[in-house]
Amino acid sequence: MTQVSMTVNGKPASGEVEGRTLLVSFLRDQLGMTGTHVGCDTSQCGACVVHVDGKPVKSCTMLALEADGAEVATIEGQAAPDGTLSAVQQAFQDHHGLQCGFCTPGMVMSATALLKENPKPTEEEIRGYLEGNICRCTGYHNIVKAIMAASGQDVTAIAAE
Secondary structure: OEEEEEEEOOEEEEEEEOOOOEHHHHHHHHOOOOOOOOOOOOOOOOOOEEEEOOEEEEOOOOEHHHHOOOEEEOHHHOOOOOOOOOHHHHHHHHOOOOOOOOOHHHHHHHHHHHHHHOOOOOHHHHHHHHHHOOOOOOOOHHHHHHHHHHOOOOOOOOOOO
16 A cells, blocks of 8 residues: 545545555545546546646546646536536536536536636537547537537537537
8 A cells, every 4th residue: 555645626635545546546435526437447438537737637547646746626626615616517507518417527627628728619629629528418519508608608609419
């Protein structure tokens, strides 16, 4: 067992892990951050996306030891301390960008990273950026609308699928 320490959602977090412990497992099992989902165990679905040092990472592909000393942001840290949703979370709610909700944490984390990188993405850029995130319910239309709305853009021009 090896000690690992990181900052998660602005707070210090540490624990002992085996060398093979994935970051997603450390977050869920040791820290109780169950908003980060395990969807496929093969790095294809994106339900486990978190930010490590400001970059989106599929936490099922990263060892907890690799995040030692890092700043990690999870879905639990996206809302304000008073519970006010982030712009992306609010847009997902307002534009029905979720159904079952399983992919939503990863979608929100990916969308947040996209908007940090590209504050006014086109519909095509959003769809391209989300290629690593799978939603089995919505067909992506409302997810794209939500991300465009979160960026302050008009969503009425988005063609229905």
